[in-house]
Amino acid sequence: MAQTTTGRVLQLLGLLQSRPVWTGPELAEHLGVTVRSVRRDVDRLRDLGYPVQASKGVGGGYRLGAGRALPPLLLDAEEAVAVAVCLRLAAGGTVAGVGEAALRTMTKLDQVLPGRLRAQVAALQEATVTLESSTTAVDPEVLLTLARASRDHRRVELTYLAHGGEESQRRLEPYQMVATGRRWYLLAWDLDREDWRSFRLDRMSAVRATTWGFRPREAPDARAYVAHSITRSPYRHVARVRFEAPAAVVSDRVPATAGTVEPDGADACVLTTGADHLEHLCVYLAQVGAPFTVLDPPELQEVVRRLADTLTRAANAVPSDRR
Structure with a gap:
């Protein structure tokens, strides 16, 4: 009964x-x-x-009626497929700003979605194309595979394309994914290198969850680790610059993927960022629109002086037709 x-x-x-x-x-x-x-x-x-x-x-x-809490919804087959497809598009990077929430919801829905409906979702996904956006799209199957493996504590194997173009096979213990607004990253323990690493999901291929489980280690904060990795590790030069502006102002003008901003009093802050070319970094720093002082490296100070001299001469130069 x-x-x-x-x-x-x-x-x-x-x-x-x-x-x-x-x-x-x-x-x-x-x-x-x-x-x-x-x-x-x-x-x-x-x-x-x-x-x-x-x-x-x-x-x-x-x-x-509408309540404060959101109880479970009953979805029929067509509604479940429609929701799953929309979540995959959002989590994959085609809908800006909702990637993490879409992935969490997609993972919950994936736990209860019957196999026949999964096939329909996959077919619709393959038949759908989107215009390019400022975000870097990620295969939703990669997102789901890594989300399941992180949840179930399963090792994954994949092929990874490094920043320099080198391709390698990786065996990882996946812990957490981080969305920066433009890209997805994975914090994982690299079994072959025996250390923590962050990986861009759009550089992964042949991602496969294995049957090997793992006991979770004490992991670093995923957001802080990824922020450090993407603003410093990939670059030839790491710079520290003090801006004469509040940290909130500089943070609004420098995305988290470009550098980390730390307050230095009420009206100043220190930006730590990286670059392969110091000349390009000088132009970027000038675009922040606030006075700054280079703390290090010394090479950046010299490049700033040289660029300032060039711009000053250009500003004071008189065109030949006006002489």
Whole structure:
């Protein structure tokens, strides 16, 4: 009897989600029970957190209201496929700003999605193309594979293309993924190098979760580690610059993928960033739009002086046709 009651309550929830208002007799007829049973089932839904509202008179009846908490939704097959496809597009980088939330939701949905619906989702994904955006798109299957492996503590194997173009085979213990707004990164323990590493997901291929489990290690903070890696490690030069502007102002003008900003008093801050060419870095620093002092390296100070002299001469030069 309990199983029948549970099934009926779920059916009642589906009816309430399908249209704005139902009368008690209408629900009773659809469910094949009495109006009294409908009232009991409505109370069960309320106990589960669903804000079912009841009103009397003409136009009255039962309706599903908006609550503070978001209870589970009942989705039919078509709705589940539509939601899964949208989540994959968002998590893969085609919808800016929602990647992490989309991945969390996609992982939850993946746990309960039947195999036949997964096939439909994959087919729709393959048949969908998007215009390029400022984000770097990632294969949703890679995201899901790594999310499952991180959740289940399973080792992964993959092919990785390094910054310099070298390709290597990697065996990793995946811990957490980080979305920077433009790219996805994975914090993982590299089994062959016996150290923590961060990896760009768009440089991965042939990603495969193995049957080998692992016991979680004490991991560094994923956000801090990835921020350090992408702003310093890949570059030939690492620079520290003091800006005469509050940290909040500089942070608004320097994305997290370009450098880390630390307050240095109320009206100043220190930016740590990296670059392969100091000349390019000088131009970037000037675009922040605040006075700055180079703390290190000394080579950057010399490049700043040289570039300043060049710009000063250009500003003071008089065109030949005006002489």
